[in-house]
Amino acid sequence: MPKAKPAKGFGTATVAPNPQDECSFETTVFDKYEINFSAKAIRYSVQVIRKPKIIEPFGLSIVFHEALPESWKTDPPSRLLMGLGMAVISHVWTGFCTPTIIVRAGRLSPDDVRFWQDVYTYGLCEHFLINQIESLDGRAGGTLIVDIRVVVDSDESKTTPQPAATTSAAPPPAAAVSVPKRVMVPVGGGKDSATVLQLMRKAGVAQVVPFFLADPTGEWQQCWRYRAVCAAAGTEAPCIVDFDWPSANYQRFHAIKRSRPGMQNKWDNSARLWAALCAFTAATAALVRDCEYVAVGNERSANLGNGVSWGGHVVNHQYDKSFAFEARAHAYLRPCGVYYFSALMHLWDVQVVEHFCRLARAFVPLIISCNEPLGRANSRWCGQCEKCAFVFAMLSAFLSLPHEAMAVWGDDLLETTEIFPRFDELCGRREQVQAELDRAPEASLALLDEWNDDNLLPSWLEPTCRELFQERVRVTPVK
Numbered sequence: 001m002p003k004a005k006p007a008k009g010f011g012t013a014t015v016a017p018n019p020q021d022e023c024s025f026e027t028t029v030f031d032k033y034e035i036n037f038s039a040k041a042i043r044y045s046v047q048v049i050r051k052p053k054i055i056e057p058f059g060l061s062i063v064f065h066e067a068l069p070e071s072w073k074t075d076p077p078s079r080l081l082m083g084l085g086m087a088v089i090s091h092v093w094t095g096f097c098t099p100t101i102i103v104r105a106g107r108l109s110p111d112d113v114r115f116w117q118d119v120y121t122y123g124l125c126e127h128f129l130i131n132q133i134e135s136l137d138g139r140a141g142g143t144l145i146v147d148i149r150v151v152v153d154s155d156e157s158k159t160t161p162q163p164a165a166t167t168s169a170a171p172p173p174a175a176a177v178s179v180p181k182r183v184m185v186p187v188g189g190g191k192d193s194a195t196v197l198q199l200m201r202k203a204g205v206a207q208v209v210p211f212f213l214a215d216p217t218g219e220w221q222q223c224w225r226y227r228a229v230c231a232a233a234g235t236e237a238p239c240i241v242d243f244d245w246p247s248a249n250y251q252r253f254h255a256i257k258r259s260r261p262g263m264q265n266k267w268d269n270s271a272r273l274w275a276a277l278c279a280f281t282a283a284t285a286a287l288v289r290d291c292e293y294v295a296v297g298n299e300r301s302a303n304l305g306n307g308v309s310w311g312g313h314v315v316n317h318q319y320d321k322s323f324a325f326e327a328r329a330h331a332y333l334r335p336c337g338v339y340y341f342s343a344l345m346h347l348w349d350v351q352v353v354e355h356f357c358r359l360a361r362a363f364v365p366l367i368i369s370c371n372e373p374l375g376r377a378n379s380r381w382c383g384q385c386e387k388c389a390f391v392f393a394m395l396s397a398f399l400s401l402p403h404e405a406m407a408v409w410g411d412d413l414l415e416t417t418e419i420f421p422r423f424d425e426l427c428g429r430r431e432q433v434q435a436e437l438d439r440a441p442e443a444s445l446a447l448l449d450e451w452n453d454d455n456l457l458p459s460w461l462e463p464t465c466r467e468l469f470q471e472r473v474r475v476t477p478v479k
């Protein structure tokens with residue numbers, strides 16, 4: 001499952017979009033969506049309206065590998081599918097950053113609008129910084145907060161069912177105390193989701209249902225590691241969904257943009273609302289598979305910003321993995337029938353690795369979370385990137401047999417020269433370029449004692465998490 005690539009060289013962009021030139025755009029229109037039952041797909045239509053009245057249409061689809069519920073033909077989960085749509089269309093909007101989004105596809109409550117305004121602003125602040133966008137309308141003193149206007153046909157507004165609750169301030173219904181029979185767990189290829197899979201088992205969940213969002217289409221089938229992780233965890237058959245984007249038009253736009261003088265390296269589109277898309281797609285999949293809970297594997301360091309601000313907003317390239325997002329997405333999705341939470345938010349990353357080594361040791365040869373993976377279907381660790389350095393160092397610290405980590409990479413990375421700069425960054429001896437690796441191992445080991453109370457662990461899961469936390473293995477840093 002791809003993640004937004006880390007920002008490379010904050011503040012190095014030299015070309016800002018000009019609101020007066022041919023590549024400036026005015027309005028994004030979230031036009032409509034439809035459920036196509038024969039295609040097992042939810043299809044979203046977006047238009048970007050340029051001056052002078054040139055319309056660029058885009059189609060994006062969420063394609064399931066299984067049938068959608070028959071009940072949706074008469075009673076679709078409209079509020080959830082509109083929220084999913086806002087996450088989906090963000091992948092077009094980031095290409096244009098229009099100051100306005102007009103929503104014609106359906107209803108969003110005022111609280112829903114505020115939620116998405118914040119997600120677009122804080123979740124895409126890295127995108128604004130990379131591309132040196134100071135205001136959405138290109139004017140000095142302008143804003144980075146998109147103006148979302150909901151324009152629903154009056155007839156539709158009469159017939160569209162109102163959501164059960166629309167205010168994010170309302171307390172969500174109490175979660176069940178007893179262990180649920182079915183929990184959906186979004187999986188990638190890394191240690192975090194493998195840890196969550198095992199955590200659910202340890203808590204007594206009868207059926208763990210993996211969820212995988214593929215981008216590009218076919219990603220699941222191409223990489224053996226995803227299947228191997230689910231097989232090792234003994235899960236139910238995974239719910240696989242393809243994110244079908246961008247359309248040919250989107251690619252054409254970017255080809256035009258890159259062909260212009262001075263724009264060869266821009267537009268940098270690497271920062272996306274991927275975790276937000278996963279959250280809302282997984283919630284939709286949870287309804288398809290009859291799961292009340294969606295347990296993601298976002299840990300506490302996602303709350304930390306990148307140490308820079310842009311347009312008055314703190315840049316956090318993991319905003320949609322942070323607790324701030326999690327809490328609001330939880331409140332958004334709970335009235336839709338889904339309890340969305342992170343099963344790792346009470347832990348720092350180093351604690352997750354320690355838990356992983358105890359809970360999911362058999363998964364060590366199966367996982368991958370490399371930033372620059374190699375080989376067919378990107379299934380091999382590169383052994384040179386920041387993530388390889390971090391995961392190797394942490395696994396070496398917590399696995400009792402040193403060759404276990406070496407076997408994964410086929411080498412002892414501490415003895416190879418290519419990755420030395422990355423270890424220097426981890427140890428604070430060199431300026432870091434990878435924002436998410438923000439703590440030296442020495443400092444990280446001290447974090448083993450910390451428990452984050454800002455979490456949404458359900459009452460049936462918290463005792464298991466507390467027990468694991470108390471049983472943690474203390475290690476002494478290598479001098």
Ligand SMILES: [Zn+2]
Nearest residue numbers: 370382385388
């Ligand atoms: Zn790597």
